[in-house]
Amino acid sequence: SYELTQPPSVSVSPGQTATIPCSGGNLGQKYISWYRQKPGQSPVLVIYQDKKRPSGIPERISGSSSGNTATLTISGAQAMDEADYYCQAWDFGTGVFGGGTKVTVL
Amino acid sequence: QVQLQESGPGLVKPSQTLSLTCNVSGSSINSPAYYWSWIRQSAGKGLEWIGRFCIDGTIRYNPSLKSRVSITADASNNQFFLTLESVTAADTAIYYCAREIPIDWFDPWGHGLLVTVSS
Numbered sequence: 001s002y003e004l005t006q007p008p009s010v011s012v013s014p015g016q017t018a019t020i021p022c023s024g025g026n027l028g029q030k031y032i033s034w035y036r037q038k039p040g041q042s043p044v045l046v047i048y049q050d051k052k053r054p055s056g057i058p059e060r061i062s063g064s065s066s067g068n069t070a071t072l073t074i075s076g077a078q079a080m081d082e083a084d085y086y087c088q089a090w091d092f093g094t095g096v097f098g099g100g101t102k103v104t105v106l
Numbered sequence: 107q108v109q110l111q112e113s114g115p116g117l118v119k120p121s122q123t124l125s126l127t128c129n130v131s132g133s134s135i136n137s138p139a140y141y142w143s144w145i146r147q148s149a150g151k152g153l154e155w156i157g158r159f160c161i162d163g164t165i166r167y168n169p170s171l172k173s174r175v176s177i178t179a180d181a182s183n184n185q186f187f188l189t190l191e192s193v194t195a196a197d198t199a200i201y202y203c204a205r206e207i208p209i210d211w212f213d214p215w216g217h218g219l220l221v222t223v224s225s
Contacts, residue, residue, distance in 0.1 A: 001170070033211040042202055042218050043153070048211040086153055090209050093166055095143070095155030 002091035004098035011104045012077040020072040020101045022087030030089045032070040034063055037084045037100075046085075047072060077105050108132040110203045110216035118197075118223050124190040128203030128216060129183075136181050138162045141206035144177060144188045147218070148199035158206055159186050193223045 004024040012018035022032060032050050035043035045054050047063035050070060060075040074081050082105050087098040114126035128142070135142055141164065144156040157167035159177040167175050171190070179186035190197060200220050204212040 031210060035212075042215040043212075044215070045211055045213040048207075048213075054213065088153075088212070093209065094168055095145070095212075097153035097155065099152050 002089075002094070002096050004087050004089060004096055006085075006087060006098040006101045008099070009102045009104065011106060012074070014078065014105055015076055018074040018077050018081070018103055018105075020074075020085050020087075020103070022070045022072070022098050023068055024089060024096075024098075025068060027065065027068045027070055027089065030091075032063065032065055033088045034072045035086045035088065037086065038082075043086060074103065077103075079105050081105055108205060108214055110205065110214060112201060112203050112216045112219035114201075114219060114221070116220055116222060118193055118221060119225050120194055120223055121192055124188070124193050124197065124221060124223075126188040126201055126203075126219065126221070127185055128187070129185045130203075130205075131184070133205060134181075135159075135179055135184055135186060136161050139208075141208050142177075142179070142186045143204050143206045143212060145202045145204055145212070145215075146199040147202065148196075150196075151199075154199075156188065156190075156201075160208075195223050197221070198223045 034047040037043040050065040051063040084100045086100045109131045111129045141158045141160045143158040174191045176189040200218040202218045204215040
C-alpha cells in the first residue's frame, strides 16, 4: 500500500523557520494537503493542492512540492504553531496520511 | 459556517457492530460538489481514511476495511452514517467525519468521537 513518510518531530526556535518534509513515491504526480492538529482538537486544513492556503491561514505557513517530496514551511515560528502536522494525498482513490510530525517551538 | 458533529456509542463490545452518525449543518449532503468522508485516528496507526459517500452514488472504502465497513446517508436529515462490523480492540480510535473536496482535501472536520472497543 502507498505510504507517506514524515519525521516524527521537528524543533524550531521562536522566530526561526521550521520545515516539515513529506515523501512518497510519485508524489510529484499527486496533490498534497497539510493539516494542523493541536492537542484535544480535530485536524485543520492549512495547505491544499501543494501550496494554496485556505482563508484564515497566515502567509508564514507555506507549502511546496518537488520530485517525491512535499514540504510545509513555517516561517517566523510562534508558540501557537506548536502542533502535530500531517500530510495527505490520494493513491488510486484511497486517502493516505503521513504519520505526522510534532513541531515544538522552544 | 459548515459544521459536522459525530454521535454514537463511546463503547462497543468486541465482535459487535460500531454505528456512528454525522450531522451536517451549513452544507447540504445533496450537493454533488462534495463527498462526505469518515476518518479515524488511533494511537497505533495515526490518521486512517475509512471511506466516503456522495449523493451521486459514489461510494468508496479503504481496501483495508472494505469487508467490514458501510457508509450510507439520510439526505432528508442531512446526515450520513458509518457502520463497522466485527470490531476488535484495534478499532479503538477517535472517529471523525469530514467534508471532502472530491479526491482532494478535507475541510472541515467534525470534533471527533472516541470509540473504545472493550468488553
